[in-house]
Amino acid sequence: MYIVWSYFAYLAISLGVTIWVARTLHKNGRIFLVDAFHGNTDLADSVNHLLVVGFYLINVGYVTLALRTTATLANLRESIELLSDKVGLVLLILGLMHFFNLFLFSRMRKRGQAAFEPPPFPPDAVLNMPGTK
Amino acid sequence: MKRLYVLYDPNCGLCTRIRFWLVRQPAFIAIHPIPLGSPQAARLFPALPQSGKSGELVVIGDNGGVYFGDHAWIMCLYALREYRATAKRLSSPKLQPLAREAFTFISRYRHSISRWLGMMPESEMLILLKGVITPWCVS
Structure with a gap:
């Protein structure tokens, strides 16, 4: 009977x-994603949900596979x-x-922030630009 | 900065190849390639300061900032969505001297490299295309 109770x-x-x-990730990862997607909460919620679904599938899959002894x-x-x-x-x-x-959250956030990053160095010279639109 | 004007050497096959690659990449800052020494370059930038080396890559932002040589190349990467992180890495104090060396080497031997790799420069492409007889459209 021990085995059944162990299972x-x-x-x-x-x-x-x-x-x-999964709930912790879902709750606390959201703010990261909202920041990564520049305040687009719909997209952030969608990605967040998809990540949690993947997380559940992998973990529950492993738990059920590893049950047998x-x-x-x-x-x-x-x-x-x-x-x-x-x-x-x-x-x-x-x-x-x-x-x-x-790691995925932080990478997405970094990618999102890249759009606002200033140039890596100041220009070598400055031109007056009347001719360009 | 919304636009980046890239003044490249149209007599160099490698530069022509890179110019076409650059405009195909998804970008944060739109890339506008202009052949060095072309009428368009003269019209847009009549007062372009000379860096000393002829045919060297020059990049100009629509805010008037001018970048030469290795700085210009890193600015092109900075404009691209997928390569901004690489640009940041290459401009770090540790990697920048290496990036400069590499760029100077490629820039100096660009004509030989183009010949070895069989890359046709834009100026030759234009001459070749001018020789092609286009058929009249039959309506």
Whole structure:
């Protein structure tokens, strides 16, 4: 019976943490994206939502794939060890995904800011420009 | 700055190739290539200050800022959407001397490089195209 309870505990913990991280990303990543898209909140919300959907798919996919075990659990100790093993891996992957998302957010923001960046150096000479439109 | 006038050497195949590449790129600042020494260049910039080297790349912003040589090349990258970050990197104190060396080298040997790579300069293209007999349109 240990194995079934371990599975349930694993699913509950993994999915719970996934949902928590996804919500955190969704809530706090929005402001980054709004800035990256120059205040275009519709576009920012859309990209934010799409990112979170991708995040859920990858993580829930991994959690369900990693559920299976061949270990035979004879006592509570073994089942806790297995659970910690599995949950530990899920947390590491979630952490990596989280940092990857942060990297994406910051890259988008940087790209957005490039439009307002001043020239890298002052001109070598200055011309009076009456002839050009 | 909304426009960047790029005065390039029309007698150099490499420059002609780069000129066509530049205008195809998505840009923050619109690029207007003008052949050096052309009537258009003389009309737009009658008082263009000389940098000393003939045929050297010159870039002029619509705000009147003039850039020569390696600065001009980095300003072209700065105008492009995909290469602004590269322009920033190349203009950092560590990389700028290297970028200058590279640009000076390519600029000095641009005619030889064009010949080796078989790139036809714009001036030759124009002569070639003038020789083509265009058929009359039959209405």
